[in-house]
Amino acid sequence: MSHELAGRIALVTGGSRGIGRACCQRLAEAGATVVVNYCSNEAAALETLQQIVDAGGKAVQVQADVSLESDVNRMVGWVEQEVGPIDLLVNNAGVFDFLPHDQTTPEIWQRAIDVNLTGAYYVTWAVKAGMIERQFGRIVNVASIAALRARSMAIAYSVSKAGMVAMTKGLAEALAGANVRVNAVAPGLIETEIHQSIDRDRLDQIVASSPIQRMGTSEEISELVLFLLSERSSFMTGQTVVASGGRVMLP
Numbered sequence: 001m002s003h004e005l006a007g008r009i010a011l012v013t014g015g016s017r018g019i020g021r022a023c024c025q026r027l028a029e030a031g032a033t034v035v036v037n038y039c040s041n042e043a044a045a046l047e048t049l050q051q052i053v054d055a056g057g058k059a060v061q062v063q064a065d066v067s068l069e070s071d072v073n074r075m076v077g078w079v080e081q082e083v084g085p086i087d088l089l090v091n092n093a094g095v096f097d098f099l100p101h102d103q104t105t106p107e108i109w110q111r112a113i114d115v116n117l118t119g120a121y122y123v124t125w126a127v128k129a130g131m132i133e134r135q136f137g138r139i140v141n142v143a144s145i146a147a148l149r150a151r152s153m154a155i156a157y158s159v160s161k162a163g164m165v166a167m168t169k170g171l172a173e174a175l176a177g178a179n180v181r182v183n184a185v186a187p188g189l190i191e192t193e194i195h196q197s198i199d200r201d202r203l204d205q206i207v208a209s210s211p212i213q214r215m216g217t218s219e220e221i222s223e224l225v226l227f228l229l230s231e232r233s234s235f236m237t238g239q240t241v242v243a244s245g246g247r248v249m250l251p
């Protein structure tokens with residue numbers, strides 16, 4: 001097993017479950033010391049941590065609601081003091097609601113923007129000063145194909161993810177000179193708990209209409225995240241890499 005991230009410290013937001021957990025595990029396997037952020041599910045974060053430690057990796061957990069600037073500043077300050085400088089950042093924490101436009105209330109809208117987009121902004125802005133100072137940083141934003149193929153049943157979510165893609169491009173250009181690369185992944189349907197607001201029949205229909213007729217796994221996304229954080233992607237910045245089983249090609 002390659003230890004291409006040995007000596008690096010990685011912060012993964014929403015690392016307690018789903019795609020974030022797989023990223024924590026994959027980055028730890030690649031040699032990074034991983035900081036597992038979670039919002040409210042401490043038990044799940046501790047499970048992620050235990051799995052990493054049992055596999056011989058290094059990890060710590062830290063609570064913070066990424067939509068609260070004070071929480072984010074406390075988290076990043078704590079990590080920098082107790083663990084060390086953050087070299088690698090995965091903005092993964094996210095929420096999703098499957099709702100028609102006429103049920104997209106101001107609260108639903110605001111929560112999608114606050115967690116998915118403003119959360120990534122708070123964490124990135126708190127971390128990037130150190131990256132610039134040290135002239136090294138790798139950031140991956142977990143967007144979604146909804147950013148590229150906005151759906152009527154997830155308008156607020158699609159907007160928040162499109163914002164992440166725009167942030168990825170703008171920041172990549174701004175920070176390239178400081179040796180900070182910023183990329184995004186855009187997963188399609190991945191088997192996690194985030195789909196609780198979609199009923200099973202609807203999910204099955206979506207899967208059946210996709211070119212590769214299955215849901216993706218969190219591990220498939222974590223491989224891409226590792227690639228974008230590693231030096232194997234050394235000439236890539238500002239890119240959004242899609243892994244959707246071909247679904248992004250549908251009209």
Ligand code: NAP
Nearest residue numbers: 014016017018019039040041065066093094144190192194
């Ligand atoms: P998930 O299984 O529901 O996990 C969500 C994670 O985000 C949990 O670790 C949760 O922490 C954390 N989180 C939620 N709100 C937070 C907040 N305010 N502050 C900090 N952490 C917070 O979801 P997932 O499917 O793995 O999704 C991860 C990311 O992938 C999201 O950004 C999502 O939009 C994106 N994505 C997912 C899919 C898919 O099909 N699954 C497709 C495209 C993109 P707690 O455990 O503490 O609640």
